[in-house]
Amino acid sequence: MIRRHYQPAGLFTRSSSLLASSLGMIAIVLLYLPIAGLALLSFSAQPLRGIPWPFTFEWYGALVAGETASKWISPLLTSISIGILVSIASTATALLIGRAVPTLRRSTGLLVAYLCVIVLPGILVGVAVLLFYRVLLGLTTGFWSVFLVHFIWALPFSLLCILIVTLRFDRRLLDAAEDLGASKFRQFIDIELPLLMPGVMASLFFSFLLSFNELPRTLYARGSVVTLPYYVWTASSSHSSQVSLIYALSSIIMVLSFLVTLVAMRILNKRE
Amino acid sequence: MEGTPAICAESARSPILQLGGVWHSYGAVTVLHNISLHVERGEFLTLLGPSGSGKSTLLRIIAGLENPQKVAMMLLDGMDITWAPANERNVSTVFQHFALFPHMSVGENVEYSLKLRRIPAPERRRRAESMLSLVRLTGKYDRRIYQLSGGERQRVALARSLVMGPDILLLDEPLGALDERLRLDMQRELIELRRATGVTFILVTHSQEEAVSMSDRIALMRAGTIEQLGSPNDLFSRPQTEFAARFMGFENVMHGILRAKRGDLAEVDVGGATLLGRMVSKSAAMNPGDRVFAAIRAEHVEVDCQRTGNSVTAVRGDPIYKGRYYDIPFSTQLGTLIARFGELPVNLACKTNITFSPERCVVGVLGPEGIH
Numbered sequence: 001m002i003r004r005h006y007q008p009a010g011l012f013t014r015s016s017s018l019l020a021s022s023l024g025m026i027a028i029v030l031l032y033l034p035i036a037g038l039a040l041l042s043f044s045a046q047p048l049r050g051i052p053w054p055f056t057f058e059w060y061g062a063l064v065a066g067e068t069a070s071k072w073i074s075p076l077l078t079s080i081s082i083g084i085l086v087s088i089a090s091t092a093t094a095l096l097i098g099r100a101v102p103t104l105r106r107s108t109g110l111l112v113a114y115l116c117v118i119v120l121p122g123i124l125v126g127v128a129v130l131l132f133y134r135v136l137l138g139l140t141t142g143f144w145s146v147f148l149v150h151f152i153w154a155l156p157f158s159l160l161c162i163l164i165v166t167l168r169f170d171r172r173l174l175d176a177a178e179d180l181g182a183s184k185f186r187q188f189i190d191i192e193l194p195l196l197m198p199g200v201m202a203s204l205f206f207s208f209l210l211s212f213n214e215l216p217r218t219l220y221a222r223g224s225v226v227t228l229p230y231y232v233w234t235a236s237s238s239h240s241s242q243v244s245l246i247y248a249l250s251s252i253i254m255v256l257s258f259l260v261t262l263v264a265m266r267i268l269n270k271r272e
Numbered sequence: 273m274e275g276t277p278a279i280c281a282e283s284a285r286s287p288i289l290q291l292g293g294v295w296h297s298y299g300a301v302t303v304l305h306n307i308s309l310h311v312e313r314g315e316f317l318t319l320l321g322p323s324g325s326g327k328s329t330l331l332r333i334i335a336g337l338e339n340p341q342k343v344a345m346m347l348l349d350g351m352d353i354t355w356a357p358a359n360e361r362n363v364s365t366v367f368q369h370f371a372l373f374p375h376m377s378v379g380e381n382v383e384y385s386l387k388l389r390r391i392p393a394p395e396r397r398r399r400a401e402s403m404l405s406l407v408r409l410t411g412k413y414d415r416r417i418y419q420l421s422g423g424e425r426q427r428v429a430l431a432r433s434l435v436m437g438p439d440i441l442l443l444d445e446p447l448g449a450l451d452e453r454l455r456l457d458m459q460r461e462l463i464e465l466r467r468a469t470g471v472t473f474i475l476v477t478h479s480q481e482e483a484v485s486m487s488d489r490i491a492l493m494r495a496g497t498i499e500q501l502g503s504p505n506d507l508f509s510r511p512q513t514e515f516a517a518r519f520m521g522f523e524n525v526m527h528g529i530l531r532a533k534r535g536d537l538a539e540v541d542v543g544g545a546t547l548l549g550r551m552v553s554k555s556a557a558m559n560p561g562d563r564v565f566a567a568i569r570a571e572h573v574e575v576d577c578q579r580t581g582n583s584v585t586a587v588r589g590d591p592i593y594k595g596r597y598y599d600i601p602f603s604t605q606l607g608t609l610i611a612r613f614g615e616l617p618v619n620l621a622c623k624t625n626i627t628f629s630p631e632r633c634v635v636g637v638l639g640p641e642g643i644h
Contacts, residue, residue, distance in 0.1 A: 175337050176371035178358045180385040180436065190384070194375045 035254065042247035059248035072231055072249055079212050079228040082143070086150045087208035090158040093151075094203055095196070098162035102169070111163075117156045122216035125149065130220040141223030149217040154207035161206060165199030198268055205264045209257070228253070286350060288313045288439055288472050289334065293344030296329055296496075303329050304340065305496040311440070316466050316473045318483040320507075321493035322519070327476045330493070331442050334474065336361045349439050359388075364433035365442040369449060370425045372417045378404070378428050379413040385436040403431040406468060407461075423454045427461075434469060443475040447482060459486055480520050484508055492516055510552045512636055514565040522567035523599075523610045527638065530562045538635040540566050545605040547582040549633035563638045570599060572632040573611035576625050583627045584609075591616060602626055 012020075045056045062068050097114070101107045117125070129149050133139040169192065177187045193200075215229040222230060236246045289311040296304040303326045311317050319327040332338040336358030340346075346354040353361055364385070372381050382400040391399075397413075404410060407427035412420070420428065426446060433441055443462075447455045463486055466473050477483055483490045484504040492499045492507060500507060500516045511517040517525055528542035538551045538558065549566045551558060558564065586602035586609065598613045604626065611626060 170371070172367060172369065172371045173373060175358075176365070176367060176373075177384070179335055179337065179363075179365045180432070181359045181388040182384075183359055186388060191373060 038247055039251045039254070042251045044247075046244075059244050063245055063248050063252075068245060072228070072245075075226045075228045075231040078143070078225060082147055082150060082227065083208045083212040085147055086154050086211040087204050089147075089151055090154040090207040091162070091200060091203040093155060094158035094162040095200065098159060098166040098199075099192075101163060102167055102171070114159055115156045117152060122153070122214075123219075125152065126217040126220035129217070141221055141225075143225050145221040145223065146218055146225055146227065149221045150211040150214055153214060153217060154210045157210060158203040158207045161203035162196070162199045165196045169195060201264070201268055205260075287311055288315075288349055289474075290345055290347040291334070291343075292346075293342065294330070294333065294340045294346070295342035296326075296333065296338070296340045303496050304333075307496075307498060309491060309498065309501075311472060311474065312488075314466075314470050314472055316463075316475070316486060316488045318475045318477060318487040318490045319493055320477060320480060320483040320490050320519075321499075322478055324495075325493040326496040327493045328444055331365070331444055331474065331476050334440070335363055335365045335442055337365075362436075362438055363440040363442055364436060364438040365444060366426075366429045366433050366446045368445040370429040372425055372428055372432070374417050376417070377413070378409070378415045378417065378420070381417065381428055382432045382435055384432065389436070399435055400431070403435045404428075406434075406465070407431045422450055423458065426450060426458060430462075430465065434465070434471065438471060440472045440474055443473060445476055445478070447477070447479075455482075462486060480507075492519060494519075509634075511567065511634060512552055513639055514567070514636070515639075517565065517567035517634060517636075521569070522634075523570040523612075524573065524607075525565055525567045526606055527563065527565055530558055530560050530564045530635075532560055533558065537630055538564070540564055540635055542566060542606045545584060547606065547633065548630035549582075549635035550631055551636070552634045553636040558637055564635050565638050566633055566635045568609075568628050568633045570610040570612035571597075573602075573609055573626055573628045575611065575617060575620065576627075581627050581629045582633065583625055586624055586626045588620060588622050588624060 042059060043055050043057070044051065045054045045058065063072070101111065104110070126149060129145070129152070130141070133145065133148070134141055139145060173191050173195075174187050177191045178184075182190060213229055214227075215233060218227055218230055232246055232250065236243055287310040289309075291307060291309045294304055294307040295302070303324075307326075307330060319330060321327045329338065333340050336353070336356060339355075343354055346352065348361060348363065373384070376384070379397070379400050382403060383396045386396040386399060401410075401413060404413060407430050409424060409427050409431065412424070412428075417425065417428070426449075429446070446462075447458050450458060459482060462473070462475075475483075475486065484507070487504055489502065490504055490507050491501045494515055500512050502510075507516065507520050511520050511522065514525060526540075526542045526547075528540040528547075531539040531541050531546065533539075533551070533555060534548075536550055536555070537548050540547050540549060547566060549568075584604040584606055586604040589601035589603065589608075591598045591600045591613075596614075598616050599610050600613065600620075602609050602611060602624075609626060
């Protein structure tokens with residue numbers, strides 16, 4: 001990767017850059033402090049009191065113990081499988097749309113229609129999908145209805161990732177490939193796909209995370225399916241014995257998400 | 273093979289490319305009007321013309337990257353390629369912006385066409401290396417594209433197109449993206465490359481200087497038609513039309529009426545003065561009373577020479593310095609004539625006499641568009 005060092009210019013003087021980065025630091029602290037606190041409390045014997053003392057591994061032990069484990073492992077697997085399916089489906093769809101957009105004469109309206117989904121409130125989309133598909137079309141709620149709402153949710157983000165690379169893609173390269181003897185299929189595999197890969201990877205990654213963390217839409221579409229966010233939400237909002245476990249479980253998910261992000265950034269950077 | 277010398281001789285004589293009746297349009301705009309063109313084996317043909325003359329479209333049609341709307345004949349090496357897609361035609365293109373694949377190394381770029389033809393890796397590598405050395409890029413096999421200079425990218429594009437052994441190499445303004453010095457070097461290299469490979473070259477350019485110095489033949493294009501087809505010398509010294517004369521760099525073009533024909537020479541009335549010039553349009557096509565153009569290059573206009581020929585009194589204007597020479601405009605009865613001097617003439621009177629030889633002055637009939 002080539003890094004450039006820019007001189008401050010315009011509004012971005014040396015002191016305003018300093019101010020900006022300090023504000024950024026404050027935001028990061030505000031974000032990570034509660035998360036660090038949560039991680040700390042996951043080792044506390046009585047996390048609900050908010051005092052991280054005395055230390056214990058009790059909750060981590062309970063998590064992997066047979067009876068409790070069965071309660072969260074199944075939601076985790078559900079969330080991972082829906083996440084992977086959503087990730088593949090929305091990336092593939094976004095790739096189809098994103099390749100077509102640069103060739104369309106008037107694409108602004110179409111793009112607005114796709115991207116508006118981002119600003120619609122999640123609860124509203126969940127209720128609407130539930131009412132329309134279940135009540136009017138008779139769709140049964142369950143795994144595939146959750147997949148559907150997650151797909152609707154993830155698609156505009158995937159599309160953004162893909163559009164960044166397809167709009168920059170130089171279509172003259174396809175002329176060159178065809179001229180050298182490449183069929184349409186080989187043009188796509190040899191030239192287009194490798195050059196779109198950074199966007200494809202970003203789309204796969206973001207759509208997975210969006211699905212994996214989704215709650216408001218899932219609430220209405222889930223039927224009897226329990227996803228991990230739903231499980232964490234119910235367990236932490238009821239005053240059950242599960243609450244203490246949630247601290248430990250959330251910490252594990254957090255560490256894993258962090259590792260996945262790290263790997264994804266590595267891959268994305270290497271592609272450039 | 274030994275049984276077919278007659279056929280070989282026949283195919284050696286037949287043109288590598290035969291185009292007949294090619295029409296094409298973008299929406300309501302017709303960009304090619306009934307183009308017919310034969311290209312000989314091993315020839316260096318240039319499609320010359322201003323932007324919008326249809327030369328690049330014609331090249332894309334030959335490559336198969338665009339389909340003409342109507343076509344009577346399209347034969348490559350005697351085979352009908354009218355409906356063959358680009359990837360099935362044995363021609364290859366060097367694009368104006370090179371269109372190198374940025375995610376592949378130099379070697380992978382050059383080998384791509386061989387890879388598509390399922391040629392084994394060692395053979396591919398050998399041919400790519402030898403092609404790279406032909407374009408003077410020995411040892412650059414593993415380089416990335418972004419590490420190369422403009423001139424090197426140009427040569428990778430040439431190697432990539434030539435490695436598959438095309439029947440015709442199409443060059444779409446390949447020197448346009450290079451700076452001046454590099455452009456001159458590449459002109460020479462292209463000529464040598466054509467000689468070394470024996471491949472037929474078709475070059476598209478808007479630079480008459482490029483066309484004249486590289487081609488065997490030039491097709492001058494204008495608004496979707498071939499205005500004039502001939503050797504560089506034909507076009508350079510005997511432009512058939514006013515458009516051709518202006519495009520080939522005749523600085524002085526006058527309109528007048530043909531008064532009389534004397535053998536090869538024509539007597540033309542321009543603004544009341546009479547000048548003599550050599551007829552370039554067929555003599556039979558020209559009749560006294562016709563509207564004609566007369567054109568003379570600035571370097572053939574001289575001051576105060578006691579020579580026979582056309583001579584007019586002139587008032588000198590301010591010289592324009594052009595680096596290698598000076599251009600001086602003169603107001604005359606024939607209109608403003610530009611004369612070219614290597615050195616600024618000393619003691620040049622304000623009012624003087626300028627002359628030019630009838631042999632150097634070309635006279636041809638005006639097309640309908642030249643008559644106002």
